[in-house]
Amino acid sequence: EPHAENAQTAPLDIDPAEAQLRMAALQIRLVSLRAQRRELDELLRAMSTRRIDARSELADLRSQLERGPDSLPLEPSQLLIDSSQIKDDAVRQDLSARIERNEQEILSLPTREAIATAQLTMLGREVDRTQTEISSLGRRMDAREQADVHDKLDRARQVVIELEGKAEPLQAMARENESLRQAMFGIANELRKLWSTKDRLYAQLEAVAGLRKNAEQILAFGRIGEEYGRLLRDVGKKLPTETGLDRRIEQRQSSIVDVRVERFRSEQKLATAATGPAAVDQLLDQVADAGAADARTFAQSLLKDRRDALQDLNLIQGKQVEALAELNQLETELRERTLQLRLMLDQRLLWLPSALPVNHDWGRQIADGLAKIFGQENRTAMYSAVRTSWNARPWWYLAAGSVVLILFGLRKRLLARLEHLAKAVGTRSDRFALTLHALLVTVLLALPMPLALVVPAQLLTDPANPGSLSVAVGSGLFNGGIVLFVLGLFRNMCRHCGLFSSHFLWRRGAVRRLGFALWRLSLVLVPAVWLGSVALASVDPMLGDGIGRLGLLMSSLALAVFAYQVFRPHGGAMMEILERHGLLWRTRFVWFGVLVMTPLVLAGVALAGYTVSAVELQGRLISSALGILFILIAFEIALRGVLVAGRRAAYRQSELRHARQREADRNGAA
Numbered sequence: 001e002p003h004a005e006n007a008q009t010a011p012l013d014i015d016p017a018e019a020q021l022r023m024a025a026l027q028i029r030l031v032s033l034r035a036q037r038r039e040l041d042e043l044l045r046a047m048s049t050r051r052i053d054a055r056s057e058l059a060d061l062r063s064q065l066e067r068g069p070d071s072l073p074l075e076p077s078q079l080l081i082d083s084s085q086i087k088d089d090a091v092r093q094d095l096s097a098r099i100e101r102n103e104q105e106i107l108s109l110p111t112r113e114a115i116a117t118a119q120l121t122m123l124g125r126e127v128d129r130t131q132t133e134i135s136s137l138g139r140r141m142d143a144r145e146q147a148d149v150h151d152k153l154d155r156a157r158q159v160v161i162e163l164e165g166k167a168e169p170l171q172a173m174a175r176e177n178e179s180l181r182q183a184m185f186g187i188a189n190e191l192r193k194l195w196s197t198k199d200r201l202y203a204q205l206e207a208v209a210g211l212r213k214n215a216e217q218i219l220a221f222g223r224i225g226e227e228y229g230r231l232l233r234d235v236g237k238k239l240p241t242e243t244g245l246d247r248r249i250e251q252r253q254s255s256i257v258d259v260r261v262e263r264f265r266s267e268q269k270l271a272t273a274a275t276g277p278a279a280v281d282q283l284l285d286q287v288a289d290a291g292a293a294d295a296r297t298f299a300q301s302l303l304k305d306r307r308d309a310l311q312d313l314n315l316i317q318g319k320q321v322e323a324l325a326e327l328n329q330l331e332t333e334l335r336e337r338t339l340q341l342r343l344m345l346d347q348r349l350l351w352l353p354s355a356l357p358v359n360h361d362w363g364r365q366i367a368d369g370l371a372k373i374f375g376q377e378n379r380t381a382m383y384s385a386v387r388t389s390w391n392a393r394p395w396w397y398l399a400a401g402s403v404v405l406i407l408f409g410l411r412k413r414l415l416a417r418l419e420h421l422a423k424a425v426g427t428r429s430d431r432f433a434l435t436l437h438a439l440l441v442t443v444l445l446a447l448p449m450p451l452a453l454v455v456p457a458q459l460l461t462d463p464a465n466p467g468s469l470s471v472a473v474g475s476g477l478f479n480g481g482i483v484l485f486v487l488g489l490f491r492n493m494c495r496h497c498g499l500f501s502s503h504f505l506w507r508r509g510a511v512r513r514l515g516f517a518l519w520r521l522s523l524v525l526v527p528a529v530w531l532g533s534v535a536l537a538s539v540d541p542m543l544g545d546g547i548g549r550l551g552l553l554m555s556s557l558a559l560a561v562f563a564y565q566v567f568r569p570h571g572g573a574m575m576e577i578l579e580r581h582g583l584l585w586r587t588r589f590v591w592f593g594v595l596v597m598t599p600l601v602l603a604g605v606a607l608a609g610y611t612v613s614a615v616e617l618q619g620r621l622i623s624s625a626l627g628i629l630f631i632l633i634a635f636e637i638a639l640r641g642v643l644v645a646g647r648r649a650a651y652r653q654s655e656l657r658h659a660r661q662r663e664a665d666r667n668g669a670a
Contacts, residue, residue: 019141023134030130033123040120045216047113051106058102065095131202139195145316146188152312153181156305163298167287170295173302180309187316194323201330204240208337211235215341219348233612236345241537243475245335247461249328256324263317270310275303346616355545357609365546372543373473373534382470385462400455407448414445418495422502428651432641435503439637442499446488453481472537476530483529486626487522491515493633504636506577513573517565521558528554532615549611552618556603559622563595 073080156178163174215235283299372378390397421438424430460474493499494515500506528551535548566573569588578585598621606614 016141016144019137019144023137023141026130026134026137030127030134033127033130037120037123037127040116040123041213044113044116044120047109047116051109054102054106054109058099058106061095061099061102065092065099135195135199139192142188142192142195146185146192149181149184149188149312149316152309153178153185156181156309159302159305166298167295169283169286170298170302173283173306177302177305177309180306180313184309184313184316187313187320191316191320191323194327197327198323198330201327201334204334205330205337208239208334208341211238212337212341215345219344232345232349236342236349237541239338239342240334241471242335242339242342243537244461244471245331245338249331249335252324252328252331256321256328259317259321259324263314263321266310266314266317270307270314273303273307273310275300275307279303349612355541355549355609355611358549358607362546362549365542366550367546369535369540369543369546372540373469373547378469378473381462381468382460382473385468385470385474386456386459389459389461397455397459400451400458404448404451404455407444407451411445411448414441415495417441418445418492419497422497425502430644430647432644435499435637435640435644438499438503442489442492445492446485449488450481450485453477453484457481469534469538469540472534472543475537476533479533480526480530484522484526487518487525490629491518491522494518499633499636503640510573510576514566517562517573520565521562524558525555528552528558536615544611548615549606552606552611552614553603556599556606556614556618559599560596560603563592563599567592567595 076084156174160171160174160178163171215232218232280296280299280303283303284295287295287299418438418441421434421441424434454477457474457477460470460477462468462471494511495501496508496512498511500511500514501508531547531551532555533551535543535546535551538544567575567588569575569592572592575588578588584591599618602614602618605617
């Protein structure tokens with residue numbers, strides 16, 4: 001194996017132009033083979049469903065054949081009898097021919113499926129062989145290019161050594177040429193490393209295609225039992241996470257933008273990199289001993305080397321952009337395939353049990369899961385992920401941490417500003433911009449703590465191990481930060497000088513009780529979301545059965561208590577805001593019972609073993625509730641704008657009326 005790997009990465013011993021043509025031919029062949037394999041996949045899928053359809057058609061045709069001829073009148077003529085007989089014979093012959101064709105088709109389906117399967121296997125081997133050859137040829141081409149770049153870098157370093165003691169402008173240009181060659185060498189090394197990433201993505205695409213095929217074979221059985229449901233859930237756990245894929249695509253897209261900017265700068269330098277006599281004279285004007293015999297020769301050589309280096313750098317930067325764009329395209333395709341397969345599995349597995357009902361081992365599962373999360377092995381993995389992320393983007397994390405500290409430091413000023421804005425509401429200086437300003441201040445007040453969770457979550461990101469437990473912990477912190485931001489946003493709106501009381505004119509007692517209920521909800525819901533997110537992002541089923549179910553139970557009970565405190569018919573925080581004798585008021589006992597019982601029912605469903613179903617339903621219900629709340633807030637903001645506009649119009653009309661009255665009084669006095 002080491003000998004084969006060295007053979008794959010050895011430099012080319014053929015002409016680079018011929019290698020480029022060979023690479024293009026292999027890529028065209030790979031596209032053709034994949035198209036043929038796709039057609040065979042569709043053919044096999046059609047054959048698998050055709051057997052059932054053909055048998056159904058055969059039974060229908062046989063029933064039509066066994067059916068008697070059409071009835072004739074009581075006293076038919078001989079012509080009618082003969083024509084009816086001819087028609088019946090023709091219909092029966094057609095049915096018999098169609099029955100024979102269906103029987104032959106049913107008999108030939110196993111053979112045709114075997115032939116298509118063999119062809120598909122051969123095509124798969126040919127695709128793998130072609131892909132391996134493309135990877136080997138690409139690695140060898142990059143190794144050849146890296147060797148050339150290294151030779152040019154050595155020559156540039158030798159020129160720097162030769163020019164020691166010469167004029168400073170000549171040494172500066174020699175060092176610039178060396179830095180250009182060094183940048184090219186770094187890009188060449190990165191291009192060689194990208195082949196491993198490309199091979200990994202192709203392997204993941206093939207794995208997702210195989211998982212989809214296995215899932216379709218299981219789903220073709222019709223009714224799915226608990227055993228098949230467990231197999232399909234195992235298929236879903238083997239899929240890459242969409243969060244990790246999105247993060248890698250975003251980071252690579254940022255790298256593409258940076259490389260394009262660097263290429264644009266090199267193109268600008270190349271446009272001004274002249275090598276003619278005028279450029280040589282301009283360089284020699286900066287040299288003290290320009291009259292030396294070798295000064296002009298050195299200047300001409302350095303200018304030519306600089307132009308050649310800029311041209312080579314521009315070319316290799318273009319290759320880097322193409323390679324990164326190709327990786328992004330592969331990763332985008334992987335994300336789309338993964339998302340499609342996950343959606344298909346979620347639709348079929350929503351009402352299937354994902355675990356056994358709660359028993360006496362549940363407490364041990366919770367303890368083992370917490371011990372695994374806070375164990376030494378996971379702490380070491382988390383430290384390694386934090387160090388890798390910090391080394392990749394240290395300035396970004398420093399900036400994010402500085403923003404968090406600044407927001408914490410500005411908290412008192414923001415609260416004072418919110419109170420100052422509330423004092424102007426309802427006065428002559430009232431403006432709609434005050435509400436928008438208060439909304440911005442409310443958002444800033446809700447940001448510090450969620451950002452304090454999101455920044456460590458980003459540090460725990462590990463693209464190399466998207467399914468690791470450290471990444472799952474980071475995912476839990478990220479989701480917990482989002483939940484904390486939403487709850488904190490509503491809590492700051494419930495302040496005595498917040499939007500609800502001062503701007504929307506809700507009753508202060510009701511708003512105060514709503515704020516306390518949100519605070520108590522956040523104490524339980526944020527840890528529960530963290531536990532559930534860690535279990536969901538991890539591929540370990542023990543975490544899902546243990547802490548995942550515990551997180552769902554905690555969140556369900558917290559939501560039920562919150563719904564009782566806020567919406568109970570007598571003394572609920574939101575009940576004082578509702579209009580009496582309205583539809584919501586008359587039906588309050590109905591929807592109050594639904595709001596309280598729904599989380600409890602989901603908790604019972606999770607305890608019975610339908611944890612994934614309960615998590616999916618709870619997420620959809622919470623998303624719907626948040627959507628309704630944000631629509632309500634947008635409506636209140638719009639209503640506030642209408643109220644302020646009406647009040648300002650009334651003020652203007654009052655001023656105009658008083659001005660007219662004063663003018664009339666002055667005219668009467670005159």
